[in-house]
Amino acid sequence: MENYNFKVIEKKWQDKWEEAGAFHAETNSKKPKYFTMIEFPYPSGAGLHVGHPRSYTALDIIARKRRMEGYNVLYPIGWDAFGLPTENFAIKNKVHPKIITEKNIANFTRQLKMLGFSFDWSREVNTTDPAYYKWTQWIFMQLFKHGLAYKQEMPINWCTSCKVGLSNEEVVNGVCERCGGEVVQRRKSQWMLKITEYAQRLIDDLDDVDYLEKIKIQQKNWIGRSEGAEVKFKLSTGDEMVVYTTRADTLFGATYTVMSPEHPLIEKMKDAITNYDEVEAYKAEAAKKSEFERTELAKEKTGVKLEGIYAVNPANGEKLPVFISDYVLVTYGTGAIMAVPAHDSRDWDFAKKFNLPIIEVVAGGEDVQKEAYTDVYKGKMVNSGFLTGMTVKEAIPAMIDWLEKEGLGKRKVNYKLRDWVFSRQRYWGEPIPLVHCDKCGWVAIPESELPLELPELDVFEPGENGESPLAKAYDWINTTCPCCGGPAQRETDTMPQWAGSSWYFLRYTDPHNNDVLASKEALEYWTPVDWYNGGMEHTTLHLLYSRFWHKFLYDIGVVPTKEPYMKRTSHGMILGENNEKMSKSRGNVVNPDEVVDEFGADAFRTYEMFIGAFDQSTPWSQQGLKGCYKFLERVWNLQSIVTDEEGYSKDLEKAVHKTIKKVGEDFERMKFNTAIAAMMSLVNEFTKKGSVTKGEYMTLITLLNPVAPHITEELWEKYGGEGLLSLHPWLTYDEAKTVDDEIEIVVQINGKIRDKILVPADIDKAGLEELALKNDKIKDAADGKTVVKVIAIPGRLVNVVIK
RNA sequence: GCACCUGUGGCGGAAUUGGCAGACGCGCCGGACUUAGGAUCCGGUGUCUUUGACGUGAAGGUUCAAGUCCUUUCAGGUGCACCA
Numbered sequence: 001m002e003n004y005n006f007k008v009i010e011k012k013w014q015d016k017w018e019e020a021g022a023f024h025a026e027t028n029s030k031k032p033k034y035f036t037m038i039e040f041p042y043p044s045g046a047g048l049h050v051g052h053p054r055s056y057t058a059l060d061i062i063a064r065k066r067r068m069e070g071y072n073v074l075y076p077i078g079w080d081a082f083g084l085p086t087e088n089f090a091i092k093n094k095v096h097p098k099i100i101t102e103k104n105i106a107n108f109t110r111q112l113k114m115l116g117f118s119f120d121w122s123r124e125v126n127t128t129d130p131a132y133y134k135w136t137q138w139i140f141m142q143l144f145k146h147g148l149a150y151k152q153e154m155p156i157n158w159c160t161s162c163k164v165g166l167s168n169e170e171v172v173n174g175v176c177e178r179c180g181g182e183v184v185q186r187r188k189s190q191w192m193l194k195i196t197e198y199a200q201r202l203i204d205d206l207d208d209v210d211y212l213e214k215i216k217i218q219q220k221n222w223i224g225r226s227e228g229a230e231v232k233f234k235l236s237t238g239d240e241m242v243v244y245t246t247r248a249d250t251l252f253g254a255t256y257t258v259m260s261p262e263h264p265l266i267e268k269m270k271d272a273i274t275n276y277d278e279v280e281a282y283k284a285e286a287a288k289k290s291e292f293e294r295t296e297l298a299k300e301k302t303g304v305k306l307e308g309i310y311a312v313n314p315a316n317g318e319k320l321p322v323f324i325s326d327y328v329l330v331t332y333g334t335g336a337i338m339a340v341p342a343h344d345s346r347d348w349d350f351a352k353k354f355n356l357p358i359i360e361v362v363a364g365g366e367d368v369q370k371e372a373y374t375d376v377y378k379g380k381m382v383n384s385g386f387l388t389g390m391t392v393k394e395a396i397p398a399m400i401d402w403l404e405k406e407g408l409g410k411r412k413v414n415y416k417l418r419d420w421v422f423s424r425q426r427y428w429g430e431p432i433p434l435v436h437c438d439k440c441g442w443v444a445i446p447e448s449e450l451p452l453e454l455p456e457l458d459v460f461e462p463g464e465n466g467e468s469p470l471a472k473a474y475d476w477i478n479t480t481c482p483c484c485g486g487p488a489q490r491e492t493d494t495m496p497q498w499a500g501s502s503w504y505f506l507r508y509t510d511p512h513n514n515d516v517l518a519s520k521e522a523l524e525y526w527t528p529v530d531w532y533n534g535g536m537e538h539t540t541l542h543l544l545y546s547r548f549w550h551k552f553l554y555d556i557g558v559v560p561t562k563e564p565y566m567k568r569t570s571h572g573m574i575l576g577e578n579n580e581k582m583s584k585s586r587g588n589v590v591n592p593d594e595v596v597d598e599f600g601a602d603a604f605r606t607y608e609m610f611i612g613a614f615d616q617s618t619p620w621s622q623q624g625l626k627g628c629y630k631f632l633e634r635v636w637n638l639q640s641i642v643t644d645e646e647g648y649s650k651d652l653e654k655a656v657h658k659t660i661k662k663v664g665e666d667f668e669r670m671k672f673n674t675a676i677a678a679m680m681s682l683v684n685e686f687t688k689k690g691s692v693t694k695g696e697y698m699t700l701i702t703l704l705n706p707v708a709p710h711i712t713e714e715l716w717e718k719y720g721g722e723g724l725l726s727l728h729p730w731l732t733y734d735e736a737k738t739v740d741d742e743i744e745i746v747v748q749i750n751g752k753i754r755d756k757i758l759v760p761a762d763i764d765k766a767g768l769e770e771l772a773l774k775n776d777k778i779k780d781a782a783d784g785k786t787v788v789k790v791i792a793i794p795g796r797l798v799n800v801v802i803k
Numbered sequence: 804g805c806a807c808c809u810g811u812g813g814c815g816g817a818a819u820u821g822g823c824a825g826a827c828g829c830g831c832c833g834g835a836c837u838u839a840g841g842a843u844c845c846g847g848u849g850u851c852u853u854u855g856a857c858g859u860g861a862a863g864g865u866u867c868a869a870g871u872c873c874u875u876u877c878a879g880g881u882g883c884a885c886c887a
Binding site for chain 2: 214217221222224226258326327328329332336338339340347414415416536537540573610612613615617619621623624627628630673676677678680681684744745748751753756790793799801
C-alpha cells in the first residue's frame with residue numbers, strides 16, 4: 001500500500017469531475033430540483049480568506065449529499081466584483097479596474113477549484129460583465145418606471161481636503177481614511193429606492209420562510225415597526241407642529257417639545273423667534289458635524305430654546321417651551337417630539353441639563369426626579385385627567401381615541417427603515433440608465449440600448465465637486481432625449497455594490513440568456529433558492545435589499561415566488577490563533593494556499609467542519625488541522641486491515657447503522673463537527689477490532705465523501721466501486737439495527753448515582769423499579785430508611801428517593 | 804444605551820423532551836517500535852484532602868433530578884447608533 005499522496009489524488013479527481021461534468025445542473029431534469037447557494041465572494045486582491053471555505057464546504061456537503069440522494073442540484077458560484085477596494089487600487093496604480101478584477105477572479109477561481117467544491121462552473125456569473133449588468137440596469141429601469149426610484153437631496157460624507165464624497169466605510173474616526181482630512185456633511189441630490197413601501201410585507205412574509213430565528217429578529221428590528229400616534233400641537237405663531245409618539249398615554253406629562261434642527265417650520269417662523277441668530281448658529285453647527293461626531297457627542301445633550309414661541313399641550317392647554325436639538329432626527333417620525341422627561345431617558349437627560357420640569361404621570365417606579373421610569377407593563381396613570389387610574393396598556397388607546405375624536409391627532413404606524421440611497425459618485429459600478437432632458441426631465445433610455453456600458457476612462461478619481469468620475473466622459477454624457485429627441489445628459493452616478501447582489505440568484509438559473517434576465521421556464525423550475533448560507537454581517541442589508549427587489553419583480557410578474565430564499569442559515573467567523581479577528585496588521589492571517597499545499601484540500605475541508613459549532617465563531621488551530629489530517633491518514637491506512645467480505649460483520653453492524661443515521665442527520669442540522677466525530681469513532685472501532693469488511697469500509701468512505709471528496713473517490717475506485725462515488729446513491733440504514741438489545745441504566749439514590757445496571761432495552765417502568773429495589777447498593781442505602789418515591793424513566797435511569 | 808449571541812477540563816468543543824457532564828479532536832503523561840522522533844501504535848488524562856466529595860461565569864429559586872427552566876447579576880463578542 002502506497003502512502004496517502006493528496007497532491008496526486010486531489011488533482012486527479014478534480015480533473016475527472018470536470019471531464020465528466022459531474023456537477024452540472026440540468027434545467028427541467030426529471031429529478032427533483034435542489035438549489036443551494038453561498039454568498040458569492042467579492043474577489044479581493046488579498047485572495048481567499050479561510051472564512052470563505054467554511055460556508056462553501058458546509059453547503060458543498062449539503063449539495064453533494066443531495067446529489068447522492070437523487071436530486072438535480074444547482075450549486076453555483078459567481079463574483080460580486082464591483083466595489084471600492086478595486087477602484088481605489090485602480091486610482092492608486094493607474095490600472096483599469098477591469099484588469100484588476102480579472103486578475104483577482106483568476107486567483108479566486110484557482111483557489112476555489114483547488115478545494116474541490118462541486119460548483120457548476122458553467123453557470124458562473126460576474127456582476128461587472130455588461131451581459132450581466134444589462135439586467136441589473138433593466139431592473140432599476142422597471143423600478144423607475146413604477147415610481148419606486150426618485151431623486152432627493154441627501155447628506156453625503158465630504159472630505160474637505162481630498163474634495164471627494166466618501167462612503168461611511170471610508171470615514172474612520174470622523175476623518176478621511178486616506179488623507180486624515182476633516183469630513184463634513186454635504187447635501188447632494190441622490191437616487192433613492194422606495195424600500196419603505198415594502199416595509200410591512202418584508203415583515204409579514206418572514207412567516208413563510210425558514211430563517212434562523214435570530215436572523216428574522218434582526219430583520220424585524222431593522223425595519224423597526226412601531227405603532228403610535230401623531231399629535232398636533234398648536235404653536236403661538238398659529239402654526240401647527242405634528243409630533244410622533246408611541247407613548248400617547250404620557251401626554252399629560254409633556255413639559256416641553258423638540259424639533260430637529262432641519263425642521264422646515266423653523267425657517268417659516270423666523271420672524272417670531274427672537275433669538276434666531278443663536279438658532280441659526282446651532283443649525284450650522286449641526287449641519288457641519290459629520291454623522292460620526294453627531295452620534296459620538298450624544299452623551300451630552302445640546303439644544304437651543306426657540307425664544308418668543310411656545311406650544312400648547314392639546315391635553316391640558318399648558319404652554320410648553322419649544323427647543324431644537326440634534327437628538328431629534330428629521331428622518332424619523334415627523335421630525336418633532338413631545339418630551340416627557342419623567343418617562344423617557346433621553347428627554348430626562350435633556351430636561352436635567354436645561355432645568356425643565358419633570359412631572360410623573362405613570363406611578364410605579366422610583367423617584368422620577370432621579371431617574372426616568374420607562375416600564376410600560378406595571379405602571380398606573382396618575383396626574384392625567386381622564387386617564388388617571390388606567391394601566392399604560394389601557395391608557396394608550398384611550399388617549400388616541402380621544403385625540404381622534406377631538407381632531408387633535410391620529411393613529412400612525414412608523415418604520416425605522418429608510419429609503420435606500422442608490423447613487424454613488426464612483427466609476428466602478430453599473431451606470432444608471434437614465435438621461436436628463438430640460439424639457440422632459442428624467443427619462444429612461446430605450447431597453448434596446450441596454451447594457452449601457454461604462455465609458456472608457458484613464459482617470460477614475462471622483463471629481464472636485466463631488467461628481468462622479470463619469471462626469472469627465474463628455475462624449476458619453478451628451479446624448480439625445482429618447483422622448484423628444486432634443487439634447488440630453490446621461491446620469492453620471494453609478495449604482496451601489498448592493499445592486500448586483502440583489503438578484504444574482506435569479507441569473508444562476510439561466511446565466512447566458514440575452515433576451516430576459518432568466519427564462520420563465522428556468523425560474524419556474526429552479527426558484528426559490530432552497531438553502532442559502534452566508535455571514536451574519538449580511539443578514540440585514542443584503543438580505544433585505546434582495547428580498548425587496550424580489551418582491552418587486554414578483555409584483556411585475558417577472559418571478560414566480562414572493563420570497564427569494566426558503567431557508568437561510570449563517571456561519572460563525574474563523575478567528576486567528578490568538579482569538580482575534582484575522583487581519584494583516586495583527587499578523588494572524590492563515591493562507592489557504594499554504595494549508596492546502598501542506599495538508600491537502602480534504603484535510604482543510606475536514607478541519608473547517610470539525611473546528612467547532614458551525615454558527616459560532618472560533619479560533620484557528622494549526623494543531624487541530626493536523627489532527628484532521630491524521631484522521632484522513634488513518635482512514636487511508638485502514639486499507640491494511642480490509643477483508644474481501646461484502647456485507648457488515650456481526651460485531652460492527654450496529655455501529656455502522658448508527659453512524660449512517662447520525663452522520664446523515666447531523667449534516668442536515670449543520671452539526672458537521674459531531675458528524676465527523678462519529679466517523680472518527682467508527683474508525684476507532686475498526687482499528688480496535690483489527691479488521692474491517694470491504695462493505696464496512698465502503699460505507700465509511702461514502703459517508704465521508706461529502707466532507708473529503710478526493711480521498712474517498714480514490715479509495716472507492718481502488719476497491720472497485722462503480723462510477724463516481726460523488727454520484728453514487730446515499731446510504732440507508734435499518735432503524736432496528738440502530739438500537740441496542742441491552743442498555744445500561746443509572747440507578748440513583750436521592751439524585752446521586754449509586755450503581756449502573758444492564759437491562760433489556762424494552763423493559764418497562766414497573767420492571768425497572770423492581771430491578772432497582774432489588775439492587776444490593778440500593779438495599780444497603782435504604783436500610784433503616786423509608787423509600788418515599790421511586791422514579792423510573794425507561795431507557796434512562798431510576799431514582800430512589802429515601803428518607 | 805438598546806437588541807441579539809456566548810460563558811462547560813490546559814485548548815477547540817460534546818451533551819433529544821430537564822435524566823450518567825466532559826463524546827470526538829488537540830495538548831500533556833507513560834509505554835512499545837526505532838539510529839532518530841515534531842512519524843506510527845498501545846494505555847492514561849476534570850479537580851480534590853479519593854471506601855468518597857466537589858464540579859458547566861456568580862448568587863438565589865423550581866424539581867425526585869438543572870449545563871439545560873425561572874429571577875438577579877458579572878464578563879466577553881456582534882450589530883445598530885439618541886427611532887420619540
